[in-house]
Amino acid sequence: xxxxxxxxxxxxxxxxxxxxxxxxxxxxxxxxxxxxxxxxxxxxxxxxxxxxxxxxxxxxxxxxxxxxxxxxxxxxxxxxxxxxxxxxxxxxxxxxxxxxxxxxxxxxxxxxxxxxxxxxxxxxxxxxxxxxxxxxxxxxxxxxxxxxxxxxxxxxxxxxxxxxxxxxxxxxxxxxxxxxxxxxxxxxxxxxxxxxxxxxxxxxxxxxxxxxxxxxxxxxxxxxxxxxxxxxxxxxxxxxxxxxxxxxxxxxxxxxxxxxxxxxxxxxxxxxxxxxxxxxxxxxxxxxxxxxxxxxxxxxxxxxxxxxxxxxxxxxxxxxxxxxxxxxxxxxxxxxxxxxxxxxxxxxxxxxx
Numbered sequence: 001x002x003x004x005x006x007x008x009x010x011x012x013x014x015x016x017x018x019x020x021x022x023x024x025x026x027x028x029x030x031x032x033x034x035x036x037x038x039x040x041x042x043x044x045x046x047x048x049x050x051x052x053x054x055x056x057x058x059x060x061x062x063x064x065x066x067x068x069x070x071x072x073x074x075x076x077x078x079x080x081x082x083x084x085x086x087x088x089x090x091x092x093x094x095x096x097x098x099x100x101x102x103x104x105x106x107x108x109x110x111x112x113x114x115x116x117x118x119x120x121x122x123x124x125x126x127x128x129x130x131x132x133x134x135x136x137x138x139x140x141x142x143x144x145x146x147x148x149x150x151x152x153x154x155x156x157x158x159x160x161x162x163x164x165x166x167x168x169x170x171x172x173x174x175x176x177x178x179x180x181x182x183x184x185x186x187x188x189x190x191x192x193x194x195x196x197x198x199x200x201x202x203x204x205x206x207x208x209x210x211x212x213x214x215x216x217x218x219x220x221x222x223x224x225x226x227x228x229x230x231x232x233x234x235x236x237x238x239x240x241x242x243x244x245x246x247x248x249x250x251x252x253x254x255x256x257x258x259x260x261x262x263x264x265x266x267x268x269x270x271x272x273x274x275x276x277x278x279x280x281x282x283x284x285x286x287x288x289x290x291x292x293x294x295x296x297x298x299x300x301x302x303x304x305x306x307x308x309x310x311x312x313x314x315x316x317x318x319x320x321x322x323x324x325x326x327x328x329x330x331x332x333x334x335x336x337x338x339x340x341x342x343x344x345x346x347x348x349x350x351x352x353x
Contacts, residue, residue, distance in 0.1 A: 061249055063151045064149065064156070064157075064254065065151075067146070068144055068146060068147070071114075073147060077155055078113060079106050080243075081109050082109055084157075084241040084243050086105060091277050091283075092279070101306075101331060105306075116160065116238075132187045132199070134195065134200075134202070135199060140202075141176035141179045143176050146161070146259065148251060155243075156245075157241065157252070159237065159241075159255040160237070160239035160240070164233075165233060165234070166271065166343070167230050168232075197219050198214065201219070206267050214228075233269045240252075263346060269346075273343040274292065275341050278337070278339065288342075291344040294342055295341050297339070300338075302336060306331065307328075307331055
């Protein structure tokens, strides 16, 4: 069953669905296995732009700057996300919130974004338990929140991207931490020789090449979790929002391209996925025009909607005084909203493009 975290309920494939359990069994291997890298994961000329910050190429947004969100910008990007996503949604009618409700929502957004993208801890790759020689103790699957700023410095867009494992026929996803645990389990059961070959592949072809090699049993005879055979490495597009004044300007597509660059150049993955509510008639055509196709529809999916608090003496309190208002325990209400999982194959750009 797919579930959506409250801050990305309408746009992101933000799911972790538990796959069937399988008993562990150590593979029996008597020889080293050659590793052949899928074409999409083979190295290309470096396209990395310094510090994830560069100038957009679209004529209408040519001076927009992109950067990775950090702890200093977390409050600012959270406020932006509340205004651009929740209060100016393309999925449901705009809603007015009291200062107290907005403060509560912004705090919750900051906690969610900060945790998901490793911003609060300033660690985008949390330390994981277990490991093998040749692999970092940090999570092999990364996540980033990319922010777009106009020349004056104002945030006008954001998009999150997270390395994961994905099963397209059921729209099932293992997000970064869960995917890392599965891959480390397979690594822990390899012989020293197999793990050494896998380590070389990871160093040369990133987490995408490593995960593909494990799933395709290019390092070992068997998988302890056989259901992984149906999964492929992918990047999840999430927490996508654009300032209303910049919609239909090309900014949304430019943000998507930032996520593609991160996926292909850093993680060496060749597929992206996302989830959009069927009622979001503005976003769906954008994704289709960008090459995404529908792969799964969940008519029983749950989304969240804002439920403003009832007017009270606290409603209009400005700034920090709004913190005196009681918590709105029903600020976000679950509703049934069919969602569509979409994905597309991606390839690295050629140098100079």
